[in-house]
Amino acid sequence: FMNYQFPKDFIWGSATAAIQIEGAASEAGKGPSIWDDYCQQHPERIFQQANPAIACDHYHRMPEDVALIQQMAHNGYRFSLSWPRLLPQGTGALNSKGVAFYDRLIDRLLAAGIAPNVTLYHWDLPLALAQQGGWGNRQTVDHFVAYAEHCFRLYGDRVPHWATINEPAWSILNGYVTALHPPCVHSYKQAIQAAHHMLCAHALTIQKYHQGDHNGQIGIVLNMSTVYPATQSSQDRAAAQLADGALNRWFIDPVLLGRYPEDIWQYYADWDLLPEHSGEELGWFTEDSIDFIGVNYYYPHYASGDATTTQFHLNTTGENDPQQDCVFSIKGAFKFVKNPQGRYTDWDWEIYPEGLLQLLQRAESYRPGIPVYVTENGIGLQDQLDFSPSLPVQQHVDDQERIDFVAEHLKVIHQALAEGVNVKGYYMWSLMDNFSWINGYKKRYGFLYIDRDNNLQRYRKKSSYWYQSVIENNGF
Ligand code: GCO
Numbered sequence: 421f422m423n424y425q426f427p428k429d430f431i432w433g434s435a436t437a438a439i440q441i442e443g444a445a446s447e448a449g450k451g452p453s454i455w456d457d458y459c460q461q462h463p464e465r466i467f468q469q470a471n472p473a474i475a476c477d478h479y480h481r482m483p484e485d486v487a488l489i490q491q492m493a494h495n496g497y498r499f500s501l502s503w504p505r506l507l508p509q510g511t512g513a514l515n516s517k518g519v520a521f522y523d524r525l526i527d528r529l530l531a532a533g534i535a536p537n538v539t540l541y542h543w544d545l546p547l548a549l550a551q552q553g554g555w556g557n558r559q560t561v562d563h564f565v566a567y568a569e570h571c572f573r574l575y576g577d578r579v580p581h582w583a584t585i586n587e588p589a590w591s592i593l594n595g596y597v598t599a600l601h602p603p604c605v606h607s608y609k610q611a612i613q614a615a616h617h618m619l620c621a622h623a624l625t626i627q628k629y630h631q632g633d634h635n636g637q638i639g640i641v642l643n644m645s646t647v648y649p650a651t652q653s654s655q656d657r658a659a660a661q662l663a664d665g666a667l668n669r670w671f672i673d674p675v676l677l678g679r680y681p682e683d684i685w686q687y688y689a690d691w692d693l694l695p696e697h698s699g700e701e702l703g704w705f706t707e708d709s710i711d712f713i714g715v716n717y718y719y720p721h722y723a724s725g726d727a728t729t730t731q732f733h734l735n736t737t738g739e740n741d742p743q744q745d746c747v748f749s750i751k752g753a754f755k756f757v758k759n760p761q762g763r764y765t766d767w768d769w770e771i772y773p774e775g776l777l778q779l780l781q782r783a784e785s786y787r788p789g790i791p792v793y794v795t796e797n798g799i800g801l802q803d804q805l806d807f808s809p810s811l812p813v814q815q816h817v818d819d820q821e822r823i824d825f826v827a828e829h830l831k832v833i834h835q836a837l838a839e840g841v842n843v844k845g846y847y848m849w850s851l852m853d854n855f856s857w858i859n860g861y862k863k864r865y866g867f868l869y870i871d872r873d874n875n876l877q878r879y880r881k882k883s884s885y886w887y888q889s890v891i892e893n894n895g896f
Contacts, residue, residue, distance in 0.1 A: 422895035424834040431535060431845025432891040433496030434489070434867055435796050437542035437586065439472050440854040442502060444479035449515035451508025453544035454554070454602040455857075465600075470860030476852055477876050482525055484878070488868060489851065490532040492884050493891045497534050498795055498847040499525070500542035500586065503567055510546030511563045519574060526578050537581040537714075537793070537847065539641060540568050540625070543591050543601070554603055555595075555614035558696075564621040569628055576634045583714050583795065584622040587643040588615060589671050600858055608693050616695035619674050623704035630709075637711035640675055641795045644668050644782065646720040646775040650757050655725030659754035662687070663723040676786045678707040712844070713783050714795030717829075720775040723754045767800050767863060773828040780836040780843060791844045794833060798849035799825040800856065800863035803881060805871060817869045817881035826887065827896065834895075848887065852878065 439455050446452065459471035478485055489497055503510060505518035529536050541564065549560055568584070585591075594601035596611035605611075622640055629638045647664040649656035665684040673681045679702070688694045762770040776797065783792045803817050826848060837843050852866035861872055867884035871877040890896045 422893060424831060425895040426834065427837065428894070429844075430894065431496035431537075431793070431847075432887070433494045433498060433534070433537070433845065433847045434851040435498035435537075435847040435849050436478075436851050436854065437500045437539070437544075438502035438505070439475070439500075439542065439544040440850075440856070441476040441478040441852060442505075443473060443475040443477045445471075445473045445475075447479070448517040448521070449505075449508060450502065450518060451504040451510070451515075452547040453502070453504045454547055454550045455544055457547045457550075458602040458604075462604075466858050467860035467862055470855065472855045474876075475855045476870050478852075479521065481876075481878075482521070483528060485852070485868075486525070486528045486532055486534070488878060488880070489529075489534055492867060492880070493888045494534055495891070496537055496845055496847065497529055497851070498537040498539065498583075500539035500544075501571060502544055503541065504544060504546040504548075506570065507546065507567055508548075510549035511566065514570060522575060526575055530578060535581070536579050537583070537795070537845075538571075538575065538579050539583040539586050540564075540571060541584065541621075542586040545602075550603060555592075555617050556603075556610055558617060561617050561621045561624065565624045565628060568625040569632075572629055572632055572634060576629075576632065576636065580636045581712070581793075582629065582636060582638040583641045584625050584638070585618055586641045587716055588618045588622070588640075589667050590643050592618070593667070594857075608691075612688060612693050613695040615670065616697055616701075619671065620701050620704060622675065623706070623709065626709045627704065637791075639710040639712040639714055639793075641714035641716060642668075642671055642675070643716040643718075643796075644672065644779045645717070646778050648720060648722050648759075650722040650724040650759075653725070656723060659725035660723040663721065663754045663756070667721075672786065674705040675710060676707070676713070676790075678705045678709070680705075708787070710790075712791040712793060714793045715776075715779050715783060716796035716849075717776045717779055717794065718797065719769040720759075720772050721756045722759050724757045725754060765799055766802060767859070769800070771799075771825060771828070773832045776829055777832040777836055780833070780841045781839070784836075784841040789842050791842050793844055794829075794846045796847060796849040797826075797829050798822070798865050800859070800865050802862065803853070803864045803869055805869060805879065814880075814885045815882055816879055819881045819883045822881070822883040823886045826883065830890070830896070 445456050455472055459466055463469035508515050526536050545554055592611050592615045595603055596605050599606045626638055647660050649660040665681055669681040670684055764770055799822050803819050833843050850865040852868040853864040853870040856863040869879040869881050
Protein backbone atom coordinates (compact mmCIF):
# COMPACT_ATOMS: atom_id res chain seq x y z
CA PHE A 421 0.00 0.00 0.00
CA MET A 422 1.38 3.33 -1.09
CA ASN A 423 0.61 6.46 0.84
CA TYR A 424 1.92 8.64 -1.92
CA GLN A 425 1.25 7.29 -5.39
CA PHE A 426 2.53 9.30 -8.36
CA PRO A 427 1.20 9.58 -11.92
CA LYS A 428 2.18 6.83 -14.34
CA ASP A 429 4.46 8.87 -16.58
CA PHE A 430 6.18 10.76 -13.75
CA ILE A 431 9.87 11.53 -14.38
CA TRP A 432 12.16 10.49 -11.54
CA GLY A 433 15.69 11.73 -11.86
CA SER A 434 18.55 13.78 -10.55
CA ALA A 435 20.36 16.86 -11.81
CA THR A 436 23.89 18.08 -12.42
CA ALA A 437 25.66 20.96 -14.17
CA ALA A 438 28.63 20.65 -16.52
CA ILE A 439 31.10 22.83 -14.60
CA GLN A 440 30.21 21.10 -11.33
CA ILE A 441 30.96 17.54 -12.47
CA GLU A 442 32.78 17.24 -15.77
CA GLY A 443 36.37 18.24 -15.04
CA ALA A 444 38.64 17.89 -18.09
CA ALA A 445 38.58 21.66 -17.90
CA SER A 446 41.28 22.31 -20.43
CA GLU A 447 41.20 19.02 -22.28
CA ALA A 448 39.87 17.90 -25.60
CA GLY A 449 39.62 21.38 -27.01
CA LYS A 450 37.52 22.93 -24.26
CA GLY A 451 37.94 26.67 -23.77
CA PRO A 452 38.06 28.27 -20.31
CA SER A 453 34.87 29.38 -18.60
CA ILE A 454 34.49 32.20 -16.10
CA TRP A 455 34.55 29.63 -13.30
CA ASP A 456 37.83 28.05 -14.41
CA ASP A 457 39.32 31.51 -14.52
CA TYR A 458 37.79 32.75 -11.25
CA CYS A 459 39.13 29.80 -9.28
CA GLN A 460 42.56 30.36 -10.78
CA GLN A 461 42.60 34.10 -10.13
CA HIS A 462 41.03 34.05 -6.66
CA PRO A 463 41.65 30.64 -5.08
CA GLU A 464 41.27 32.19 -1.61
CA ARG A 465 37.60 32.87 -2.29
CA ILE A 466 36.77 29.20 -2.70
CA PHE A 467 36.60 26.82 0.22
CA GLN A 468 39.93 24.96 0.48
CA GLN A 469 40.97 26.65 -2.76
CA ALA A 470 38.99 24.09 -4.70
CA ASN A 471 38.45 24.40 -8.42
CA PRO A 472 36.48 22.61 -11.13
CA ALA A 473 39.55 21.44 -13.11
CA ILE A 474 38.92 17.77 -12.32
CA ALA A 475 35.62 17.97 -10.44
CA CYS A 476 34.11 14.46 -10.57
CA ASP A 477 35.98 13.60 -13.75
CA HIS A 478 32.61 12.84 -15.28
CA TYR A 479 34.04 13.70 -18.70
CA HIS A 480 36.13 10.52 -18.54
CA ARG A 481 33.82 8.40 -16.41
CA MET A 482 30.59 9.16 -18.18
CA PRO A 483 29.82 5.53 -19.15
CA GLU A 484 30.23 4.41 -15.54
CA ASP A 485 28.03 7.29 -14.35
CA VAL A 486 25.25 6.53 -16.81
CA ALA A 487 25.40 2.88 -15.76
CA LEU A 488 24.92 4.00 -12.15
CA ILE A 489 21.95 6.20 -13.09
CA GLN A 490 20.44 3.16 -14.79
CA GLN A 491 21.20 0.91 -11.82
CA MET A 492 19.38 3.42 -9.60
CA ALA A 493 16.35 3.11 -11.91
CA HIS A 494 16.06 6.79 -12.81
CA ASN A 495 14.01 7.47 -15.92
CA GLY A 496 15.24 11.06 -16.35
CA TYR A 497 18.47 12.98 -15.97
CA ARG A 498 18.98 16.74 -16.02
CA PHE A 499 22.41 18.01 -17.03
CA SER A 500 23.86 21.04 -18.75
CA LEU A 501 25.97 21.49 -21.84
CA SER A 502 29.21 23.35 -21.40
CA TRP A 503 29.14 26.29 -23.80
CA PRO A 504 32.96 26.60 -23.80
CA ARG A 505 33.35 22.85 -24.43
CA LEU A 506 31.22 23.16 -27.55
CA LEU A 507 32.42 26.63 -28.58
CA PRO A 508 35.79 27.27 -26.90
CA GLN A 509 35.63 30.98 -27.71
CA GLY A 510 31.89 31.22 -27.12
CA THR A 511 31.38 31.83 -30.80
CA GLY A 512 32.93 30.62 -34.04
CA ALA A 513 33.90 27.04 -34.78
CA LEU A 514 32.52 24.04 -32.92
CA ASN A 515 34.91 21.81 -30.98
CA SER A 516 34.31 18.37 -32.49
CA LYS A 517 35.45 16.49 -29.38
CA GLY A 518 32.98 18.42 -27.27
CA VAL A 519 30.22 17.71 -29.78
CA ALA A 520 31.09 14.01 -29.68
CA PHE A 521 31.07 13.89 -25.88
CA TYR A 522 27.46 15.04 -25.60
CA ASP A 523 26.49 12.78 -28.50
CA ARG A 524 27.82 9.82 -26.55
CA LEU A 525 26.18 10.96 -23.31
CA ILE A 526 22.76 11.46 -24.89
CA ASP A 527 22.92 8.18 -26.81
CA ARG A 528 23.91 6.24 -23.72
CA LEU A 529 21.12 7.80 -21.68
CA LEU A 530 18.54 6.99 -24.31
CA ALA A 531 19.81 3.44 -24.65
CA ALA A 532 19.38 3.08 -20.88
CA GLY A 533 15.82 4.42 -20.97
CA ILE A 534 16.76 7.71 -19.30
CA ALA A 535 15.20 10.85 -20.79
CA PRO A 536 17.65 13.77 -21.06
CA ASN A 537 16.58 17.20 -19.79
CA VAL A 538 19.24 19.55 -21.11
CA THR A 539 20.10 23.02 -19.79
CA LEU A 540 21.95 25.28 -22.21
CA TYR A 541 23.42 27.67 -19.67
CA HIS A 542 24.36 26.73 -16.13
CA TRP A 543 26.68 29.62 -15.24
CA ASP A 544 29.83 28.60 -17.14
CA LEU A 545 30.08 31.52 -19.55
CA PRO A 546 33.00 31.21 -21.99
CA LEU A 547 35.81 33.38 -20.67
CA ALA A 548 36.34 34.92 -24.10
CA LEU A 549 32.83 36.39 -23.94
CA ALA A 550 33.30 37.54 -20.35
CA GLN A 551 36.33 39.48 -21.50
CA GLN A 552 34.04 41.37 -23.86
CA GLY A 553 31.63 42.30 -21.10
CA GLY A 554 29.81 39.01 -20.62
CA TRP A 555 26.08 39.29 -19.97
CA GLY A 556 26.49 43.04 -19.73
CA ASN A 557 27.26 43.12 -23.45
CA ARG A 558 24.24 43.06 -25.77
CA GLN A 559 26.21 40.89 -28.24
CA THR A 560 26.21 38.02 -25.77
CA VAL A 561 22.51 37.65 -26.52
CA ASP A 562 23.25 36.89 -30.17
CA HIS A 563 26.17 34.63 -29.29
CA PHE A 564 23.93 32.68 -26.94
CA VAL A 565 21.21 32.25 -29.52
CA ALA A 566 23.76 31.06 -32.08
CA TYR A 567 25.13 28.58 -29.53
CA ALA A 568 21.61 27.36 -28.76
CA GLU A 569 20.87 26.84 -32.45
CA HIS A 570 23.99 24.70 -32.77
CA CYS A 571 22.76 22.60 -29.86
CA PHE A 572 19.27 22.18 -31.33
CA ARG A 573 20.75 21.14 -34.66
CA LEU A 574 23.20 18.72 -33.05
CA TYR A 575 20.98 17.13 -30.40
CA GLY A 576 17.43 18.33 -31.04
CA ASP A 577 16.42 15.04 -32.62
CA ARG A 578 17.07 13.19 -29.35
CA VAL A 579 16.43 15.65 -26.50
CA PRO A 580 12.82 15.79 -25.30
CA HIS A 581 13.32 18.65 -22.81
CA TRP A 582 15.44 21.76 -23.07
CA ALA A 583 15.92 24.60 -20.62
CA THR A 584 17.49 27.86 -21.71
CA ILE A 585 19.03 29.27 -18.54
CA ASN A 586 19.46 27.97 -15.02
CA GLU A 587 18.30 30.33 -12.29
CA PRO A 588 18.86 33.68 -14.02
CA ALA A 589 17.94 35.59 -10.86
CA TRP A 590 20.54 33.82 -8.74
CA SER A 591 23.18 33.92 -11.37
CA ILE A 592 22.71 37.70 -11.58
CA LEU A 593 22.50 38.19 -7.82
CA ASN A 594 25.64 36.18 -7.23
CA GLY A 595 27.53 37.84 -10.03
CA TYR A 596 26.50 41.48 -9.65
CA VAL A 597 24.97 42.04 -6.21
CA THR A 598 26.64 39.84 -3.60
CA ALA A 599 29.55 39.62 -6.07
CA LEU A 600 30.54 36.21 -4.70
CA HIS A 601 30.52 34.68 -8.17
CA PRO A 602 32.19 35.97 -11.33
CA PRO A 603 32.18 38.65 -12.65
CA CYS A 604 32.14 39.84 -8.99
CA VAL A 605 30.73 43.27 -9.65
CA HIS A 606 28.75 45.29 -7.09
CA SER A 607 26.31 47.16 -9.28
CA TYR A 608 22.52 47.04 -9.39
CA LYS A 609 22.57 48.91 -12.63
CA GLN A 610 24.76 46.29 -14.27
CA ALA A 611 22.79 43.51 -12.57
CA ILE A 612 19.55 44.64 -14.15
CA GLN A 613 21.20 45.16 -17.51
CA ALA A 614 22.74 41.68 -17.46
CA ALA A 615 19.40 40.20 -16.36
CA HIS A 616 17.70 41.92 -19.29
CA HIS A 617 20.18 40.38 -21.70
CA MET A 618 19.67 36.95 -20.19
CA LEU A 619 15.91 37.31 -20.51
CA CYS A 620 16.33 38.44 -24.13
CA ALA A 621 18.60 35.48 -24.85
CA HIS A 622 15.99 33.21 -23.29
CA ALA A 623 13.08 34.69 -25.23
CA LEU A 624 14.83 34.65 -28.58
CA THR A 625 16.06 31.09 -28.08
CA ILE A 626 12.52 29.92 -27.33
CA GLN A 627 11.38 31.54 -30.59
CA LYS A 628 14.15 29.89 -32.59
CA TYR A 629 13.40 26.49 -31.12
CA HIS A 630 9.71 26.75 -31.92
CA GLN A 631 10.44 27.99 -35.44
CA GLY A 632 12.62 24.94 -36.01
CA ASP A 633 11.23 21.54 -36.70
CA HIS A 634 11.76 19.99 -33.28
CA ASN A 635 9.46 17.66 -31.44
CA GLY A 636 10.68 18.31 -27.90
CA GLN A 637 9.69 20.95 -25.38
CA ILE A 638 11.54 23.98 -24.18
CA GLY A 639 11.35 26.01 -20.97
CA ILE A 640 13.48 27.73 -18.39
CA VAL A 641 14.68 26.85 -14.89
CA LEU A 642 13.80 29.42 -12.26
CA ASN A 643 14.63 29.48 -8.61
CA MET A 644 11.34 30.92 -7.46
CA SER A 645 12.16 31.27 -3.77
CA THR A 646 9.14 32.12 -1.74
CA VAL A 647 9.61 35.41 0.09
CA TYR A 648 7.82 36.03 3.37
CA PRO A 649 7.80 39.21 5.46
CA ALA A 650 10.10 38.81 8.49
CA THR A 651 7.34 40.23 10.71
CA GLN A 652 3.83 41.43 9.98
CA SER A 653 4.90 45.09 10.15
CA SER A 654 3.91 47.14 7.14
CA GLN A 655 7.59 47.90 6.52
CA ASP A 656 8.46 44.21 6.31
CA ARG A 657 5.46 43.41 4.19
CA ALA A 658 6.47 46.10 1.73
CA ALA A 659 10.01 44.72 1.79
CA ALA A 660 8.77 41.22 1.00
CA GLN A 661 6.73 42.49 -1.91
CA LEU A 662 9.69 44.35 -3.30
CA ALA A 663 12.07 41.44 -2.79
CA ASP A 664 9.61 39.07 -4.45
CA GLY A 665 9.25 41.53 -7.31
CA ALA A 666 12.98 41.95 -7.83
CA LEU A 667 13.93 38.31 -7.41
CA ASN A 668 10.94 36.42 -8.70
CA ARG A 669 8.45 38.48 -10.70
CA TRP A 670 11.18 40.34 -12.64
CA PHE A 671 11.99 36.94 -14.16
CA ILE A 672 8.69 35.04 -14.08
CA ASP A 673 6.59 37.80 -15.61
CA PRO A 674 8.59 38.29 -18.84
CA VAL A 675 8.80 34.52 -19.22
CA LEU A 676 5.16 33.65 -18.50
CA LEU A 677 3.22 36.87 -19.02
CA GLY A 678 5.36 38.46 -21.71
CA ARG A 679 6.18 41.69 -19.85
CA TYR A 680 8.14 43.11 -16.95
CA PRO A 681 6.16 43.73 -13.73
CA GLU A 682 4.98 47.34 -13.70
CA ASP A 683 5.64 48.11 -10.05
CA ILE A 684 9.29 47.00 -10.21
CA TRP A 685 9.78 48.69 -13.57
CA GLN A 686 8.59 51.93 -11.97
CA TYR A 687 10.76 51.34 -8.92
CA TYR A 688 13.85 50.84 -11.07
CA ALA A 689 12.91 53.87 -13.16
CA ASP A 690 12.77 55.99 -9.99
CA TRP A 691 16.27 54.85 -9.04
CA ASP A 692 17.61 55.17 -12.56
CA LEU A 693 18.25 51.44 -12.72
CA LEU A 694 16.25 50.53 -15.83
CA PRO A 695 18.18 48.50 -18.38
CA GLU A 696 18.92 49.85 -21.81
CA HIS A 697 16.39 48.14 -24.05
CA SER A 698 14.65 48.45 -27.36
CA GLY A 699 11.00 48.04 -28.20
CA GLU A 700 11.97 45.12 -30.40
CA GLU A 701 13.56 43.34 -27.43
CA LEU A 702 10.52 43.84 -25.25
CA GLY A 703 8.48 42.38 -28.10
CA TRP A 704 10.40 39.11 -27.76
CA PHE A 705 8.76 38.57 -24.38
CA THR A 706 5.51 36.89 -25.19
CA GLU A 707 2.83 35.10 -23.27
CA ASP A 708 2.59 31.36 -23.62
CA SER A 709 6.08 31.07 -25.09
CA ILE A 710 7.47 28.28 -22.93
CA ASP A 711 6.27 24.69 -23.00
CA PHE A 712 7.09 23.92 -19.38
CA ILE A 713 8.58 25.57 -16.35
CA GLY A 714 11.41 24.18 -14.26
CA VAL A 715 11.43 25.14 -10.60
CA ASN A 716 14.46 24.87 -8.33
CA TYR A 717 13.64 25.02 -4.67
CA TYR A 718 15.89 24.87 -1.63
CA TYR A 719 14.67 27.27 1.04
CA PRO A 720 12.43 30.30 1.61
CA HIS A 721 13.42 33.91 2.29
CA TYR A 722 12.29 36.35 4.94
CA ALA A 723 12.49 39.98 3.97
CA SER A 724 13.01 42.78 6.44
CA GLY A 725 12.44 46.42 5.62
CA ASP A 726 15.11 47.41 8.11
CA ALA A 727 17.95 47.38 5.63
CA THR A 728 20.10 50.03 7.17
CA THR A 729 23.22 47.89 6.88
CA THR A 730 24.47 46.71 3.55
CA GLN A 731 27.16 44.13 3.98
CA PHE A 732 28.70 41.66 1.65
CA HIS A 733 30.38 38.91 3.57
CA LEU A 734 32.95 36.73 1.95
CA ASN A 735 32.80 33.50 3.83
CA THR A 736 35.21 30.90 2.58
CA THR A 737 35.15 28.66 5.61
CA GLY A 738 32.55 26.48 3.99
CA GLU A 739 30.74 26.29 7.32
CA ASN A 740 27.96 28.64 6.45
CA ASP A 741 26.61 29.53 3.14
CA PRO A 742 27.51 33.12 2.45
CA GLN A 743 24.14 33.64 0.81
CA GLN A 744 22.62 33.46 4.27
CA ASP A 745 25.04 35.90 5.85
CA CYS A 746 24.69 38.23 3.03
CA VAL A 747 22.41 41.21 3.22
CA PHE A 748 20.82 41.97 -0.12
CA SER A 749 19.71 45.47 -0.30
CA ILE A 750 18.46 47.29 -3.31
CA LYS A 751 19.18 50.87 -2.36
CA GLY A 752 18.57 50.01 1.26
CA ALA A 753 15.09 48.70 0.55
CA PHE A 754 15.21 45.18 1.97
CA LYS A 755 17.43 42.54 3.42
CA PHE A 756 16.98 38.86 4.08
CA VAL A 757 17.02 37.58 7.63
CA LYS A 758 16.76 34.19 9.30
CA ASN A 759 13.53 32.74 10.59
CA PRO A 760 13.98 32.36 14.35
CA GLN A 761 11.53 29.44 14.32
CA GLY A 762 13.11 27.73 11.33
CA ARG A 763 14.72 24.29 11.06
CA TYR A 764 18.13 24.88 9.49
CA THR A 765 20.72 22.68 7.77
CA ASP A 766 24.47 22.80 8.44
CA TRP A 767 24.68 25.51 5.83
CA ASP A 768 21.94 27.56 7.39
CA TRP A 769 19.40 26.80 4.74
CA GLU A 770 15.94 26.45 6.21
CA ILE A 771 14.06 23.21 5.61
CA TYR A 772 10.56 24.28 4.67
CA PRO A 773 8.73 21.97 2.23
CA GLU A 774 5.58 24.14 2.31
CA GLY A 775 7.57 26.71 0.36
CA LEU A 776 7.77 24.28 -2.54
CA LEU A 777 4.03 23.70 -2.42
CA GLN A 778 3.45 27.43 -2.70
CA LEU A 779 5.81 27.71 -5.65
CA LEU A 780 4.03 24.93 -7.48
CA GLN A 781 0.68 26.58 -6.79
CA ARG A 782 2.13 29.85 -8.01
CA ALA A 783 3.31 28.37 -11.30
CA GLU A 784 -0.16 26.93 -11.80
CA SER A 785 -1.78 30.28 -11.01
CA TYR A 786 0.34 31.99 -13.65
CA ARG A 787 -0.78 29.58 -16.31
CA PRO A 788 -3.25 26.85 -15.37
CA GLY A 789 -2.13 23.46 -16.57
CA ILE A 790 1.43 24.43 -17.39
CA PRO A 791 3.70 21.39 -17.05
CA VAL A 792 6.02 21.93 -14.09
CA TYR A 793 9.21 20.05 -13.35
CA VAL A 794 10.99 20.32 -10.04
CA THR A 795 14.37 20.67 -11.71
CA GLU A 796 16.35 20.89 -8.45
CA ASN A 797 15.68 20.19 -4.80
CA GLY A 798 18.04 18.66 -2.32
CA ILE A 799 20.18 19.11 0.75
CA GLY A 800 23.88 19.78 1.22
CA LEU A 801 25.36 17.58 3.96
CA GLN A 802 28.76 16.55 5.20
CA ASP A 803 28.23 12.89 4.35
CA GLN A 804 30.79 10.35 5.59
CA LEU A 805 31.96 7.01 4.29
CA ASP A 806 31.80 4.21 6.84
CA PHE A 807 33.12 0.77 5.97
CA SER A 808 32.47 -0.84 9.36
CA PRO A 809 32.16 -4.58 8.70
CA SER A 810 28.82 -4.70 10.50
CA LEU A 811 27.23 -2.40 7.93
CA PRO A 812 25.52 -3.62 4.76
CA VAL A 813 26.68 -1.96 1.55
CA GLN A 814 23.50 0.15 1.46
CA GLN A 815 24.63 1.90 4.61
CA HIS A 816 28.20 2.78 3.79
CA VAL A 817 27.02 6.35 3.49
CA ASP A 818 24.10 6.79 5.86
CA ASP A 819 22.36 9.96 4.71
CA GLN A 820 19.03 9.47 6.44
CA GLU A 821 18.67 13.26 6.60
CA ARG A 822 18.61 13.40 2.82
CA ILE A 823 15.96 10.67 2.68
CA ASP A 824 13.83 12.64 5.15
CA PHE A 825 14.36 15.84 3.20
CA VAL A 826 13.42 14.33 -0.16
CA ALA A 827 10.45 12.46 1.31
CA GLU A 828 9.06 15.63 2.87
CA HIS A 829 9.32 17.46 -0.43
CA LEU A 830 7.82 14.59 -2.40
CA LYS A 831 4.86 14.70 -0.06
CA VAL A 832 4.11 18.31 -0.92
CA ILE A 833 4.54 17.53 -4.62
CA HIS A 834 2.00 14.78 -4.15
CA GLN A 835 -0.32 17.30 -2.52
CA ALA A 836 0.18 19.75 -5.38
CA LEU A 837 -0.73 16.98 -7.82
CA ALA A 838 -3.86 16.25 -5.82
CA GLU A 839 -4.75 19.94 -6.08
CA GLY A 840 -4.42 19.74 -9.84
CA VAL A 841 -0.96 21.22 -10.41
CA ASN A 842 0.53 19.55 -13.48
CA VAL A 843 3.81 18.41 -11.91
CA LYS A 844 5.55 16.14 -14.40
CA GLY A 845 8.79 15.21 -12.69
CA TYR A 846 11.35 15.58 -9.95
CA TYR A 847 15.11 15.90 -10.33
CA MET A 848 16.96 15.63 -7.03
CA TRP A 849 20.03 17.83 -6.75
CA SER A 850 22.31 16.08 -7.31
CA LEU A 851 23.31 12.85 -9.01
CA MET A 852 26.70 13.06 -7.34
CA ASP A 853 28.66 15.16 -4.84
CA ASN A 854 30.16 17.96 -6.88
CA PHE A 855 31.82 21.36 -7.09
CA SER A 856 29.41 23.51 -5.11
CA TRP A 857 30.74 26.87 -6.28
CA ILE A 858 32.46 28.81 -3.50
CA ASN A 859 31.69 25.99 -1.06
CA GLY A 860 34.06 23.82 -3.07
CA TYR A 861 33.64 20.09 -2.44
CA LYS A 862 32.69 20.18 1.21
CA LYS A 863 28.98 20.60 0.68
CA ARG A 864 27.81 17.20 -0.56
CA TYR A 865 24.51 16.86 -2.40
CA GLY A 866 24.69 13.60 -4.28
CA PHE A 867 22.98 10.25 -4.44
CA LEU A 868 26.53 9.14 -5.24
CA TYR A 869 29.31 9.82 -2.75
CA ILE A 870 32.50 10.87 -4.50
CA ASP A 871 35.56 9.78 -2.55
CA ARG A 872 37.96 12.65 -3.13
CA ASP A 873 40.67 10.84 -1.15
CA ASN A 874 40.55 7.74 -3.27
CA ASN A 875 40.57 8.29 -6.98
CA LEU A 876 37.08 9.83 -7.10
CA GLN A 877 35.55 6.43 -6.50
CA ARG A 878 31.73 6.49 -6.58
CA TYR A 879 29.66 4.95 -3.76
CA ARG A 880 25.91 4.79 -3.65
CA LYS A 881 24.48 6.46 -0.56
CA LYS A 882 21.60 5.02 1.44
CA SER A 883 19.32 7.66 -0.11
CA SER A 884 19.96 6.26 -3.57
CA TYR A 885 18.54 2.87 -2.53
CA TRP A 886 15.54 4.50 -0.93
CA TYR A 887 14.91 6.66 -4.02
CA GLN A 888 15.24 3.59 -6.23
CA SER A 889 12.46 1.90 -4.29
CA VAL A 890 10.33 5.02 -4.61
CA ILE A 891 10.85 4.91 -8.39
CA GLU A 892 10.18 1.20 -8.65
CA ASN A 893 6.93 1.59 -6.73
CA ASN A 894 6.15 4.94 -8.35
CA GLY A 895 5.48 6.19 -4.86
CA PHE A 896 6.16 5.47 -1.24
C1 GCO B 1 24.70 24.38 -4.17
C2 GCO B 1 23.38 24.63 -4.76
C3 GCO B 1 22.86 24.04 -6.01
C4 GCO B 1 23.59 24.18 -7.21
C5 GCO B 1 23.02 24.44 -8.55
C6 GCO B 1 22.13 25.63 -8.68
O1 GCO B 1 24.82 24.81 -3.04
O2 GCO B 1 25.60 23.81 -4.77
O3 GCO B 1 22.42 24.36 -3.83
O4 GCO B 1 21.68 24.72 -6.16
O5 GCO B 1 24.90 24.23 -7.09
O6 GCO B 1 24.03 24.60 -9.48
O7 GCO B 1 21.46 25.55 -9.90
